[in-house]
Amino acid sequence: MSKQNLSRQQTRTRKALMSATIRIILRDGYDKLTITAIADEANYTRRAFYLHFKNIDEIIEEICIDWYLSTHDEIMKATAHLPSPQREYVAWRKWVEVYYKNRDFGRQLPLRFSAEDSRAMRLASDTLHHMMDIGVLHFRDDVSREMLIHNEMRLFSLVHRKLKNNVNLNDLQAMVNDHFRLMFNQDPPTIDN
Numbered sequence: 001m002s003k004q005n006l007s008r009q010q011t012r013t014r015k016a017l018m019s020a021t022i023r024i025i026l027r028d029g030y031d032k033l034t035i036t037a038i039a040d041e042a043n044y045t046r047r048a049f050y051l052h053f054k055n056i057d058e059i060i061e062e063i064c065i066d067w068y069l070s071t072h073d074e075i076m077k078a079t080a081h082l083p084s085p086q087r088e089y090v091a092w093r094k095w096v097e098v099y100y101k102n103r104d105f106g107r108q109l110p111l112r113f114s115a116e117d118s119r120a121m122r123l124a125s126d127t128l129h130h131m132m133d134i135g136v137l138h139f140r141d142d143v144s145r146e147m148l149i150h151n152e153m154r155l156f157s158l159v160h161r162k163l164k165n166n167v168n169l170n171d172l173q174a175m176v177n178d179h180f181r182l183m184f185n186q187d188p189p190t191i192d193n
Contacts, residue, residue, distance in 0.1 A: 014052050016042040018063050021056075022105060030108040060113055064120035071098050072127065076136075084138050086189045089180050093191070096159060096172045103163045114160035116153045124156065125149055139183045148183065155179045 006014070020042035024033050033056055039046045053059040075094045079087045099106060115121065128149050131137040139148045159172060180188040 010052070013042075013044060013048055014062075017044060017049055017052060018059060018066070021059050021063060025108045026104055030110065060109065061119045064113060064118075065123055067102075068120055068124060071095070072124075085180070085184045085186075086191070088137060088139075088183070089176070089188050090191055092155070092176045092179065093173060095156070096176055097169070099156075099159050099163065100169045100172060106160060106163050109160075111161065111164075114157045116150075116157065121153055121156070125153055128152055140185055142185075151179070151182060 017038055020038050021033065024037055024041055028037075035046055035049050035056065038056075038059070039049045042048075049059075053062065075091050075098075078094065079091045082090055112118065113120065116125070128137065129145070132139075132145060132148075155175070158175065162172060162175070177188045180186075
């Protein structure tokens with residue numbers, strides 16, 4: 001079902017099913033997630049679920065994509081006024097803070113949802129390519145674009161893995177500092193918190 005052609009009721013149903021999925025994961029864990037549990041939690045039928053999603057993986061991917069898109073737009077607006085490379089650095093730090101704040105949900109998800117071939121990660125990669133094309137992002141000129149994008153995706157995959165091991169925010173921010181040095185070949189800028 002194309003998201004562009006959804007009625008208000010269909011949109012409400014999708015959102016209710018997605019919210020129910022999040023609640024179940026936070027309350028009971030990913031292992032307890034079933035289509036019946038999602039439908040019951042949202043007060044819909046299994047049929048309603050299947051009208052909107054093929055399976056549990058698809059609803060999780062849609063949740064991740066919705067989260068990514070809303071967070072991306074918010075962070076880009078908050079950093080648009082900054083010059084490069086400070087803009088990229090502050091954006092990465094904000095991304096890590098958002099990941100950390102949502103760690104209870106992220107810890108529950110299997111690692112396959114942060115793999116580079118997941119739909120959410122492919123969307124993130126496509127977004128980065130576009131942002132580089134239009135000049136919003138600019139990294140090192142002496143490294144191929146593919147390697148730079150790959151390193152970006154690895155950062156977020158690594159953050160997901162670290163969150164599963166109860167890493168603290170300072171350790172994640174240290175990873176951002178290392179990532180900045182790799183991507184820009186210089187020390188991170190000093191920023192006001």
